[in-house]
Each structure stands twice: as C-alpha cells, then as structure tokens.
Ligand code: FES
C-alpha cells in the first residue's frame with residue numbers, strides 16, 4: 001500500500017527510517033523510475049494486455065502506426081475497467097471501453113463515443129513510455145509527476161547481435177533489494193560460487209545513474225560432467241531501481257553479452273523480475289564450448305544466449321531464496337570488502353518521496 005510522507009511532520013531520523021525501511025523492515029514499495037511493462041514482440045496488432053503494476057491495473061496496446069500506450073485500466077467516463085477480461089478491446093488501433101463504447105487513441109485522448117461527440121478533454125491516465133530494443137518501459141512518478149531523468153540510449157544491435165531472450169520470474173521482493181545484488185560483491189562468492197571477485201575502480205554515481213565494474217571467475221558444470229571456466233569482466237549500469245544493464249565480457253571464449261535485469265513492482269509485495277539477454281555473434285571464438293563449433297554462427301550464438309540466460313536465471317533463483325527470508329537493514333553492519341553498498345543506499349534515496357536525499361548518509 002502506498003504511503004505519503006511529509007517532511008515537516010516527521011523527525012528526520014524517523015523519516016529516514018521510513019524511507020529506507022527503518023525498524024519496520026519494509027521499504028516504501030514503489031520507488032520512482034522507469035519500469036519494464038511489455039515486450040513489443042508480444043504486443044500483436046489488435047492485442048490488449050492487462051497487467052498489474054504499482055498496485056494498479058494497467059492496459060497496454062499499440063496503435064496501427066506502432067505507438068504503444070500504457071494506461072490505467074480505468075475509463076474516465078463512468079469508471080469501467082478497460083481490461084480484456086471486462087470486455088475492453090482494441091479496434092483499428094484504438095481502445096474501446098466495454099461499458100458505453102468510448103474510444104481512446106494511443107495518446108489517451110477520447111476520440112469518439114457511439115452516440116455523441118466525446119466530452120472535451122476526456123483522457124485516459126497514461127504513463128510516459130520509452131522503448132529500448134523493443135522492450136517497453138513506462139515511467140512511474142512520485143504523485144504522478146513527469147519523468148525526472150531518462151533511460152540510456154538504445155545500444156546498437158542489428159545482425160551483429162542475437163535475438164533477445166526474455167525470462168520472467170515473479171516472487172515477493174523489492175526493486176531496491178534486487179538491484180542491490182549488483183553491488184553486493186561478497187554474495188557473488190557465497191551464494192553463487194564465483195571466484196576471484198574483484199571490483200574494478202570504484203562505483204560512480206551521476207544523478208540517476210550508478211556504474212559499478214568488477215571481474216570474476218565462474219565455473220559451470222554442464223550435464224553433470226563438463227566443467228566450464230569463464231573469466232568475466234562485468235560493468236553494471238543502474239538507471240533507477242527498475243532498470244539495470246550489465247555489459248559482460250568473457251575472456252576465454254571472447255564472448256560479449258548484454259544482460260538486462262528489470263524489476264517491476266506488482267502490488268507492493270510481489271515483483272516481476274525480467275531477465276533479458278543478448279549475445280554478440282561468435283564468429284571466431286577463442287575456444288569452442290562443448291561441440292558448439294560444428295554449428296553455424298547464428299545457431300550457436302542463439303544456443304549460447306539461451307544457455308547463459310539459464311545460468312542467470314539459476315543465479316536469481318538462488319538470490320530469491322535469500323530475499324524471501326531476509327529483513328531490510330537500513331543501517332547495515334558493513335565490512336571493508338562488501339562493495340559499494342553504502343554508496344548504493346545513498347543513491348537510492350532520490351527515488352523515494354521527498355526527492356533529494358538532503359545529504360543524509
Ligand atoms: S465507462 Fe467507459 S464508456 Fe462508459
């Protein structure tokens with residue numbers, strides 16, 4: 001459930017606890033930011049998707065020109081749900097309400113009714129959207145305010161890169177906790193079994209962007225017999241708590257991978273964590289992995305992508321076990337090798353009600 005905090009009426013230490021969880025080990029559920037809502041590839045023409053995010057029902061569709069609309073599933077006329085389950089549908093690229101047939105375009109404007117001119121200024125409540133390689137994101141602003149910062153530019157793709165593989169996991173969680181994983185270097189060894197985990201430089205924060213880089217070695221067993229060793233350099237770009245992008249270079253094979261970790265709050269308890277992975281075409285690998293060298297470049301790159309995504313998914317499932325039982329510690333007892341968790345926590349404050357972090361640390 002969303003709560004509103006008022007700076008004037010709450011002492012700073014109490015307020016800080018509320019924002020960051022405090023003794024009540026629950027974080028404010030919906031940090032401001034860009035959140036994944038849909039993959040354009042699953043948005044067929046005429047299709048209407050309904051989902052829950054931030055404790056609200058939303059609908060997603062695209063018009064005939066391809067513009068995507070993400071809107072609250074609530075008709076401003078007399079309050080009908082617009083969901084497919086209630087009878088909402090897309091006709092000629094426009095959303096038609098099941099109750100009296102008011103019709104909305106992809107900007108949210110009411111453009112027609114069946115029996116009278118549309119009431120002036122009638123609009124759906126829409127969320128600003130951004131698209132990166134067909135992944136559709138929508139902005140969730142504190143008290144509905146417009147975007148305060150943008151997602152990064154779309155990376156180049158084309159024939160040099162595999163298709164995107166997408167995997168969604170739903171579990172009780174919070175986007176601050178899932179994103180903290182990327183700067184919690186110590187857990188990489190103890191939960192995931194990585195070796196030689198070493199930060200590269202220190203994490204940097206620039207507004208809504210946090211960058212952290214680290215190297216590690218990872219052993220993976222295939223089919224219970226073949227041990228694979230990967231030497232990896234990873235650069236993590238966090239853009240708010242719903243969007244993390246990891247640029248991964250594996251040195252023994254010479255493989256380049258992109259991984260997106262996209263956490264969207266569903267209802268204040270559950271999150272959808274969406275993993276998206278993409279591998280650069282492996283034309284001249286430094287070594288071949290388990291017979292893949294016999295396959296054409298495109299086929300083996302696709303197989304590698306699915307394989308790597310399955311490893312990432314295993315990692316997340318290991319984290320889910322921990323997340324499901326842990327409490328949020330607003331003032332953790334950090335040691336010198338924990339990675340930049342303190343810096344990350346200060347970075348996070350900008351995404352909660354009150355805007356600036358006011359220098360609290
Ligand atoms: S409630 Fe949607 S058209 Fe009346």
Ligand SMILES: [Fe+2]
Pocket residue numbers: 181187191192315316319
């Ligand atoms: Fe992890």
